Amino acid sequence: MKTPIKHHQVIHAGWMNEQETSKRGPKGGILADKMGLGKTLCTLTSMVHGKLPARSKESRTNLVVVPKSLKDQWIIEARKHTIQPSSDGMLGLGAIISYSTESSSEAQMLIFEGADLVIVTYPELCSAFKNVRYPKELADASDKDKEKFFNKSVRPKLPAIFRFKFRAVYLDEGHTIRNVDTISSTACHKLLSKYRWILTGTPMFNDPTDLYSVLDFVRHPTVFKLTFKGFKTLYKGVENSDDDKINHEWVATLLHETMRSWTYEDELFGYPLTIIPDSVTSEHSRHLSVPERAIYSVVYDRLKELALEANPDPGPDGEKTYKFVAGLFMVLRQMTGHVLVLRPSTFKHLTDDDMRAICREINRPPVRDPFADDYIAALLKLQRSTTCTICKKRTKYIRWAVCHHAYCEGCLTEIMHIAAERGRADAVCELCKLPLGELTDAAQDAKDDKPKWLNDSGKAIPSTKSSAVVDLVRKWRDPLTGDPQAKVLVLTTYKESHKLLAATFEEEDWNFTALTSEMSNAERNDSVSRFKLEPETFIMLATSGVGGTGLNLMNAKYLINYDHYWNEATEGQARGRIYRIGQVEETTIVNLTAEGTVDDRMKEIKEEKIMNIGKV
Numbered sequence: 001m002k003t004p005i006k007h008h009q010v011i012h013a014g015w016m017n018e019q020e021t022s023k024r025g026p027k028g029g030i031l032a033d034k035m036g037l038g039k040t041l042c043t044l045t046s047m048v049h050g051k052l053p054a055r056s057k058e059s060r061t062n063l064v065v066v067p068k069s070l071k072d073q074w075i076i077e078a079r080k081h082t083i084q085p086s087s088d089g090m091l092g093l094g095a096i097i098s099y100s101t102e103s104s105s106e107a108q109m110l111i112f113e114g115a116d117l118v119i120v121t122y123p124e125l126c127s128a129f130k131n132v133r134y135p136k137e138l139a140d141a142s143d144k145d146k147e148k149f150f151n152k153s154v155r156p157k158l159p160a161i162f163r164f165k166f167r168a169v170y171l172d173e174g175h176t177i178r179n180v181d182t183i184s185s186t187a188c189h190k191l192l193s194k195y196r197w198i199l200t201g202t203p204m205f206n207d208p209t210d211l212y213s214v215l216d217f218v219r220h221p222t223v224f225k226l227t228f229k230g231f232k233t234l235y236k237g238v239e240n241s242d243d244d245k246i247n248h249e250w251v252a253t254l255l256h257e258t259m260r261s262w263t264y265e266d267e268l269f270g271y272p273l274t275i276i277p278d279s280v281t282s283e284h285s286r287h288l289s290v291p292e293r294a295i296y297s298v299v300y301d302r303l304k305e306l307a308l309e310a311n312p313d314p315g316p317d318g319e320k321t322y323k324f325v326a327g328l329f330m331v332l333r334q335m336t337g338h339v340l341v342l343r344p345s346t347f348k349h350l351t352d353d354d355m356r357a358i359c360r361e362i363n364r365p366p367v368r369d370p371f372a373d374d375y376i377a378a379l380l381k382l383q384r385s386t387t388c389t390i391c392k393k394r395t396k397y398i399r400w401a402v403c404h405h406a407y408c409e410g411c412l413t414e415i416m417h418i419a420a421e422r423g424r425a426d427a428v429c430e431l432c433k434l435p436l437g438e439l440t441d442a443a444q445d446a447k448d449d450k451p452k453w454l455n456d457s458g459k460a461i462p463s464t465k466s467s468a469v470v471d472l473v474r475k476w477r478d479p480l481t482g483d484p485q486a487k488v489l490v491l492t493t494y495k496e497s498h499k500l501l502a503a504t505f506e507e508e509d510w511n512f513t514a515l516t517s518e519m520s521n522a523e524r525n526d527s528v529s530r531f532k533l534e535p536e537t538f539i540m541l542a543t544s545g546v547g548g549t550g551l552n553l554m555n556a557k558y559l560i561n562y563d564h565y566w567n568e569a570t571e572g573q574a575r576g577r578i579y580r581i582g583q584v585e586e587t588t589i590v591n592l593t594a595e596g597t598v599d600d601r602m603k604e605i606k607e608e609k610i611m612n613i614g615k616v
């Protein structure tokens, strides 16, 4: 190694080599050191130490599978930390190669043979694998028979990366494969290698059952023989068993044999591994304003009815139902950020009586909300867009033609009928005479893209949460009582919340920069460096999918999570943007909660998950 290795890294690199040479198995494991403690360096050390002499018949090539955004970084680090091999090839790492599909399969085999380290991304691996199909008659076959078929008939036709036997395969951010049904999970499981490693700071993402896929991948002798169902039964017992029957201890034993993990709190020789100034995470809860509460609670009731009407049968339609109900829940989650993210396809379920009830509530004396009129105007717009063009009635069976005009079922049948009588294949809209086209909710929602939370003069109507963000940022940057230089990272789960906050910050005349999934790599890099280098740019507004992982935004000491996360792992990833090794200031993380909404339920779900993971 070119880079000196810290004690705790030597210990885990040593453990990795012990695992590889042990007789018991698994020949590999999970390296789960917390972010920033040097999993990469530790892995490289283990590779260098485990290197075979050039005359060896066995494969010397290591494969690392990484998220797309980390490929370049891995190559740079591997070259930076390891020395070039001596003439007998024994030291350091020789050829370090970025996987590419440009060469033929046979040429690739030769490239792999000559390399010490190959780096491939999950998407590259998936696209190399994507055409695998099992014949119908194998649908009910055992895993063993499927595996046999795969090795005999499928593997020989796959690209070299699935035919080459590597010395070791390492899955960086290995929790990526936690869901056994995904193509990236299947593709990774099919890689051939003597040793198999998972690198992740969060091996249990949602629940201890996430461990099945990773333990199966590393070929843990017990888990490798189990199906996912078998694993779940051993862990949770049969369906609906009591909480205290859950076998946390069994999973803990599996982990003890397979996993090592350093945390920020660990000490070695009486000294902490690392010193990061304290980080405080707190909940900032607020009640919704009167108009928000009035709208939210009526929509909640209507969506609940829809969910209850949905087919509860877990049969073939069960998954559809699950997705449908999850979709309704997502509408509510988004509404905690601003109730006017409502789409016509949701609003059509509100009756005119509902509308009157909401308005009565909003107008109820003594104190009228300063934005009451804006909220009512927005609702009237939604009401108009969900009214039948012909009979002017509102029903939940309303549909939209491609021209954007709404039709109730009765009127629709009638104009179709008339068109048929006149011998025309496609009916036309009564108003604009354009063909009706396919009538879908999605088309209407997509066309209806002007945010309802903008009032008639184009200003964002504040929500409880968006006002909370403004208040917090003002307080933190107060010239007298706060730190006027402080920088703030604001993360949202939803695009709509992102847009709302962008509009809000613009109205405040705040200098902010943004990160979204629509931006190119160059645009993202530019945005990050503006946040880091420009003193006047003090807010980074990012969607959590892009800004919540991988990035180092240590120059911020405040983080606001606008929407709730499903699990602690994602929240921890977000926190890791500012609370990480090298941070010299205390950090403050605030989760916004709209009290009395699904946010409360989100918190409960997250706490249940934390409890189960904690027990293991």
Ligand SMILES: [Zn+2]
Residues within 6 Å of the ligand: 388, 389, 390, 391, 392, 393, 407, 408, 409, 410, 411, 412
């Ligand atoms: Zn009608």
Ligand SMILES: [Zn+2]
Residues within 6 Å of the ligand: 401, 403, 404, 405, 429, 430, 431, 432, 433, 434
């Ligand atoms: Zn029309």
